[in-house]
Amino acid sequence: MSKLIYLDNAATTKVHPQVLEAMMPYFSEEYGNPSSIYSFAGKSKKAVEDARQTVADFLGANANEIYFTGGGSESDNWALKATAFAKKEKGNHIITSAIEHHAILHTCEYLEKNGFEVTYVGVDEDGVIKLDELKAAIRPTTIMISVMFANNEIGTIQPIKEIGEIAKEHDIIFHTDAVQAYGHVPINVDEYHIDMLSASGHKINGPKGIGIMYLRNSVKIGPFIHGGAQERNRRAGTHNVPGIVGFGKATEIAKETMAERSAYETKLRDRLIEGLTAIPNSRLNGHRTNRLPNNVNVGFEFIEGESMLILLDQKGICGSSGSACTSGSLDPSHVLLAIGLPHEKAHGSLRLTLSEETTEEDVDFVIEQVKANVDRLRSMSPLYTDYLKSQQ
Template sequence: MKQLIYLDNAATTKTRPEVVEAMLPYFTEYYGNPSSVYEFSGISKKAVQESREIIANSLGAKANEIYFTAGGSESDNWALIATAEAYAEKGKHIITSKIEHHAVLHTCEYLEKRGFDITYLNVDENGSIKLDELKKAIRPDTILISVMFANNEIGTIEPIKEIGEIAKEHKILFHTDAVQAFGHVPINVDEYHIDMLSASGHKINGPKGIGFLYIRTGVKSRSFIHGGGQERKRRAGTENVTGIVGFGKAVELAVAGMEERTRKETELREYLMERVRKEVPYTRINGSRKSRLSNNVNFAFQFIEGESLLIMLDMKGICGSSGSACTSGSLDPSHVLLAIGLPHEIAHGSLRLTLDEENTREEMDYVVEAIKEIVAKLRSMSPLYEDYIKHQGN
């Protein structure tokens, strides 16, 4: 296999060996169904509870406030749909932002078709919501505010504590999609006045197919999957014991190593950003420079297409992603980049690189040289770039 430099950790992360080791016995040795009554299954039940407690402690929550799901998308769907149904008699107005993950945006579209009114907040040029606009959007029938903790494309961390305070002051429920932030930044649900929080295992070196929804005690939320009595009768289905054990171990490791990991990733991020900014002309860095996930880099290169850049980086063994949705068959650029004010032609030339603590400065040097070479080659074939340079010379 050719050299691989993996810089798409916002999409998924490598499962850590310690996580795999923790999971293995629950495939072949302790394989009992936690809902069964005999002693053998009690081993699985205990393992599930231990992971629940690890996750709850990481948030300053109670163990019985953690509900396991199949991942972040399910958790987002549950938070919005079940809450909307439970509070429909109080009101049918929900507030979110224009830069949410599609798990939230598409769920909001679903709710709109069922009679709910959704307000989509604007963001500033860094991708941060405007608190004054949030306050103005609140109505007597507002039942829920859902704003992501940190953006998955540009890495901007939202003013979650202030949003939570506003929600609490107006007695409105507050949900945050923390899929990108959980395990990467410290979160305390009481300090931030969070009523519901979504997270996913495979974003923090855990397994895929497992997530959770935190629901504060006292919040009404109807059952999301009907059937058995699992997850305190709110989410039916046999528990994914191996996934839950792996998630718990991944959280334990992420919390223990958060400070050192953040330091390493921030140093690499700044090194990469500065080299590209200085050495590749007509480049913009998207997202906040101060309030940002430690591992997130997002560039917009003028006069090129992000999809072509991705393909050519892949040929050099570099895995990244584009803010453009071209790779999913759409000609429209990222809704996040448009929301922060980028014109279509610049938004199409975006590149997201998300790091891991195992990445090295030598890898960053290789990536920078590859970007310089590829961007120069793509621009040499661009009539728009040729015309721009000609006009610059006049």
């Protein structure tokens, strides 16, 4: 068996050993329910509140503005649905982008079936939202703007501060899905005028099944899950204490290591981009520099991305052709279509997302294998044969 080279960190990450160590006592020794009043449970409650403060400090927020959820998708659903129904007397219009995660897009579809109107703002060829189009979409009935901080497929970082300023100027609630950006780039909710923010633990070497919603105190929305007084009556359900502790510890580590980790991953990212885009008839998807430090997304003409993934897997290389949430779909990525790629080119894209454990040797081996597999797959492609004939 070849050495495992895991390059799908946008899908999920390995739990950091220190995160696992911090979590372990709350599975067995300190198992009290933090909602209980006896002193034994007080240790669990303190652990939850310490984690809440850690997350708040990381975002430049107040601790009472941080709510723990079951993950990024839940936080996205809560942000959109609760805001829509809380503000429906003011208006029924929501603005988002055409390249959002499906947790946003499918929630918007649900809201459209329930009397709300949604505008999906386009992006340029690098995946950057068109600010002029965003401004033009604002109506007197607009109650919310939701734009992701960084795209999960192509890694492009959005002009969040500018979007926040636009929203604030028009007194519109601004939500950002920061699931991919949290812990990888600096985020300050006041500086960026963010009213609501979603993040997830398993993208930053934390556990799966835990997320957060930042909710500015001035934003008044209802609960998402009813049934108990947890999370200040906003999100019922017994606290996932080990998960919350893990999220807090992962945030702490991410904050401490961000600058060094980002520099290292950016160096490897650029090495991988240069190697892969040297392959003829290839294209970098997403902004060349204004992208997540660990994200590489390259499209290759005349091949199928799924076939490439199977061949790479045989060499111990884990990658993706897009979002893990749609890996079972045969449809081309909505993100790649939105940046202007035709269907046949969108099908041939490969997403590789690095970590601090990725080495230069790993990157060079991946480049070598991708080149060999592109040649192999193109040799079996009638379209590539026709293309070569047309070049003669």
